[in-house]
Amino acid sequence: MAAQAQTTGADAHAEELRRRNVAGQPTAPPATGTQAPVKEKSKEKPFDILTFLDETEFLWAPLIFTALAFFTRMWKIGLSPIVTWDEAHFGKFGSHYLKREFYFDVHPPLGKMLVGLSGYLAGYNGSFEFKSGETYPEELNYTFMRLFNSAFGALCVPVAYFTAKELNFRRPTVWLITLAVLFENSYTTISRFILLDSMLLFFTFTTVLCWAKFHRLQNDPFSPEWGLWLMFTGVSIGCVCSVKWVGLFCTALVGLYTVEDLWNKFGDLKMPKIELFTHVAFRVFGLILIPLAVYMFSFYMHFLVLENSGPGDAQMSSLFQANLRGTEVGKDSPLEIAYGSRATLKNMGYGGGLLHSHHQTYPEGSSQQQITCYHHKDANNDWFFYPNRGEVDYNPEEEPRFPGNGDTIRLIHAQTGRNLHSHQIAAPVTKSDWEVSCYGNTTVGDTKDHWIVEVVRDAASWDKSKLRTLTTAFRLKHVDLGCYLRAGNVNLPQWGFKQIEVTCTKDNKPRDVYTHWNVESHWNEKLPPGDPGSYKSPFLQDFIHLNVAMMTSNNALVPDPDKQDDLASKFWQWPILHVGLRMCGWDDKIVKYFLLGNPIVYWGSTASLGIFGLLVLWYLIRWQRGYTDLKQFEIDQIHYAGVYPVIGWFLHYLPFVAMGRVTYVHHYYPALYFAIICAGFCMDWATRKVNKQITWTIFGALYIVIIGLFWLFRAICFGMEGSNQQWNHLKWFSTWRITD
Template sequence: MASEKATLASGADLGDGLRQRVPSTQTASRPAQPADNKKFVKKEKTFVENFTEWEPIFAPILFTIAAFATRLWKIGISDIVTWDEAHFGKFGSYYIKHEYYFDVHPPLGKMLVGLSGVLAGYNGTFEFKSGEKYPEEVNYAFMRAFNALFGILCIPLAYYTARELKLRRPAVWLVTLMVLCENSYTTISRFILLDSMLLFGTVATVFCWSKFHNQRHSAFEPEWFLWLFMTGISIGCVCSVKLVGLFVTALVGLYTIEDLWNKFGDTRMPVSTLSAHLFTRIIGLIIIPFMIYMLSFALHFAILDRSGPGDAQMSSLFQANLKGTNVGKNSPLEVVYGSRATIKNMGYGGGLLHSHVQTYPEGSQQQQVTCYHHKDTNNDWFFYPNRNEPDYDAESEELRHIGDGSLIRLIHAQTGRNLHSHSIAAPVTKKDNEVSAYGNLTVGDDKDHWRVEVVRDAASWDRSKLRTLTTAFRLKHPTLGCYLRAGNTNLPQWGFKQVEVTCTKQNNPRDTYTHWNVEAHWNDKLPPSDPSVYKSPFFHDFIHLNVAMMTSNNALVPDPDKQDDLASQWWQWPILHVGLRMCGWDDKIVKYFLLGNPFVYWASTASLGVLALVVFWYLVRWQRGYKDLQESEVDRMHYAGLYPAAGWFLHYLPFVIMARVTYVHHYYPALYFAILTLGFLADWFLRNRGAAIQAVSYGILYSVIIGLYILFIPICWGMTGSNKQYSYLKWFDNWRISDA
């Protein structure tokens, strides 16, 4: 031990001695140098290294500048209300005037249109009639530019999304260039519409999702939480603009299910960690989006506090609390025989009990009874005694109240016919009985009778009296034992697409579509009252409006008796079979044609089929035992190739299935996912090629995209003069750019 210690000590001393002598030895062996050369000389970066470092900053800036130029150039050259500006400009006006309206889309986008009007100094009085010239006091160019900003922001987001999907620089530029130089995206961004907002929300959601995916190995870190919640916020916003946002929500949901399933299969992961993953996703991707969606409706109700054209879509209590409404104002509270009233269905999206002189084409062929969401005199009904009681005498009749258990007749004020039902199948809901208007004051039978069943009353526990607005009641047909119902099923065109009214054989007291209330009430013998002091709950109004939106949206079906030159079919979109004239085609006005970049459309559509073949090829090779791909490459194909393709299908297939009328702009969110798919395939096939082949290939792609974009730019910026001078753009007869 002593010798070992001595050896270690001597070794340590030797090492110390060497370390002390080395500098002097090195100094002695070197030639003398000037003092300035003793400083450390930093190696300068090459041009390629500098470009690689700064490209992620400068490239998106340059692309965004180009987006500003293409989206804003000559944006105010046309001074007429163009295409759907007639709708969304008008909806924005309602927010400025605080007047309640109804539309099939959620409110966020239209509130932003209203905000653009406020910022532009617009007072909301212009009616936005289609083709009408904008007055000088409406700064429509600013409102259009505000809307164009959302289209502009899509370009840098597309750039960074492609980077997050791990595409190489040339493919990132290709994706960004296709979004920038897509003519339809340019055109649709230049008007007061919702489509650029919808597209921005879709692009933002995909970007946030890709950022979150790339944080998967840093779970529960601050940046992981940031992009999880940003994805949820984006989902909430895009769904609050248009319900089409649910399709990109489904894509994120598909990814989340797969991610959680993989984690569930990881037996090394503690149950507490798995539960935390599930809990955070419920909060970030379900609760936060839903809260944002509800917040948009809360703002909608708060801003639109005055009576307007959309009142009838809402419950009677909601309407009664609007400023300037006639609902409930000065109406008698208690209903008696001889009262004239409108009767509102209390189901979500319910309308007013209605009749008109037109008859059913089949069945009884008696006068139609429907539910209608607009106010007119055909919604008015008189409460009369049943045929077994003394007739009503307006002069000498004492007040006879109507309440729970009363057997009554309802007589249509305009035609004098009785609300009636019989054992004939309803025209659409065959399992229910048809409801019609039949006979008159003297002609009829006991099938004109209805028994009142009070469900609840917001004003009193007393059910012996029927009250305006506050009483919810059912109407039972005593002869057939069925209940009057309006279930948001729309009649065909012969019924003017109004809601079918039936007598349902199911006795379900909780079925709100069998609940009714008196909305407006007139009777000179009764004193006026103000039942509007009773508030309508927000959550009820929220659900009510959403059901009404979906019901009305489903009713937007093509009319076979009416030619719609603007409508198109789902199969026409991916092959760019048609475009859309956005305005009149007179030589004196500026004309816009909604059509995409031919290369972007055709190549992106083809890429979907090519991707399917590529995946099939590698699956066959894998089954045969070949290992062509590394794990990183499989991962890249999965998330950068298959998920964009899935996004395309999720945004495209619903329009194949749904029966509503469709237009070319419904394809634009799906097109973005096809562009991402094409960018992935370009990156995949060129990734291992030589620098020269890549340069030539991408150079050709860039040139074709830019060249076609410039060729078709007149349809985006506005065609002036005779449309015949643009006949060179009419490649196919279905492209109605020119009449030549």
């Protein structure tokens, strides 16, 4: 027992010596006999500034980066007093919010509402028209509105810093990614104007940060912090999608990660089923319901604020328009349609327009007068309701006769006096349908001018026997052919002024909303005015209607072969920095801005995508041959800090390869961020086993090159004054149109 006690005491003493050595404390020889223990003097470690900076880097580094970000994004921001590039669009949309006028645009409303908020805070009243190249009036504080927008661009920098940390990169890499975002010329320039791009980038950055934070907490599921970052990810997804639909690509990235994560949990047989169900429920709530709620709420606010009639009314349903203040739709219109009534007919399909005709004829087919759908209001949208040729002719002096469900009518174009007509001639674009034209007049014609009214529903009454202004949805069936009048979202060629094609479809699909019509405006002196506008249009219906109209208009933004667009560019030109973009006129008297990236950031990030692919291929080949080069934490680092950023790049880049719409250099900017992260990963991986001093030397050289090139090209960001010939030295390639 004594020997055991001695052994235990020796072990305890050895442990004490080990503890002191680890702590860096001096050790004393063991006490023998009754010798008193030697008293140690405590020595404080001298203050070391380098150690202090190293330990507090998480405080001072993001502060310095953020201060530099606000400087680069805001310095001389008000130098140019003219409406620059797409400020003509988004400034005007901001004006509509201040005047509360309903407008239409292809982008969701959140970013434009924020532009309107910047104008409100600047004391702007919404009266300026924001015409391109026009000088801002003195009473409009455009500098403040630009500063408001630039704050989103500046905040991208600290978000990039913290994202790189969450992706488990070492400090030199964290700084490299942050500096690449901070001193990226294109990010700087695009953030300095009243545009949506800085907001789009900011919410893209925050989505990646929230996702990275959430991923780092995977070993602590259902904790308050885990749930908080899951919900933050959902809110960020909702915001980025509410600025531009490009945010859907960010949503897809998080969606792929979630599918993989849940699939792995599904394969974990040790996980209780209730826990797996809870994981699924949390993600449905956080990553589907929350983003959808944020997205829909932005449209709710959009409808709530824009309560006055404006230039975008025609994109919405007639019932929606009738509830806008100051609208002429439905105003004093008689409720029931009678023969002799003059009316406009609105297609009830998503993005549908008004039934329209004009003197121009089809270049092929029947060569008769064109029938189209048109969103703008003019007299060529007006039609008279007349009885069919088998009934008693319409007499202006007669008592009103009311056509209803099942009745056969004629529609006569008010401006040309011709009948709405169809025949067995293929439609000009949709060849499977019959052509619809205008033919004859009130006396000349045949039964091919006859249409049967089929009432679908009525928002004001269960009675479907009558036609009512705004509230009645009806179809028009051709008597001879049995086809239905339809206006899809197909646009005619230039000879049809790119207006919507109207056809007579052979398919009888009662639920096809593109065959549904309603009377929007109605004039008849013999009938008393009604109040059909008292019926509200449901929010969900308006929400879906507007989103489909946005999608349709977005798809119609295709390059015009008859018109040269000097600002447009191709997808392959972006990653190699083949072109830039002139943001304004190039006259010597105005301040000029050129949208061009930092060459080392662009070329380095693009090259890293290929390098990363080779890296993954190398390890896959080694793995297949039986080598075990990587530990599990290294595989995870490649997976989440390498593969997912590359997937993010592809998701944000490849859609622009496939889509036929006109494209510009700024469409690449969200994808560029993921390429920058990939470049950071490649540098981090390549130097992970390199001596610390050599690592900092390599990264220091990269920092200098990034900052140096940014400074070299600073004039394209902060404004080029005077003759553009002063910057000939920046025109490295003929496609960089910095000079004439």
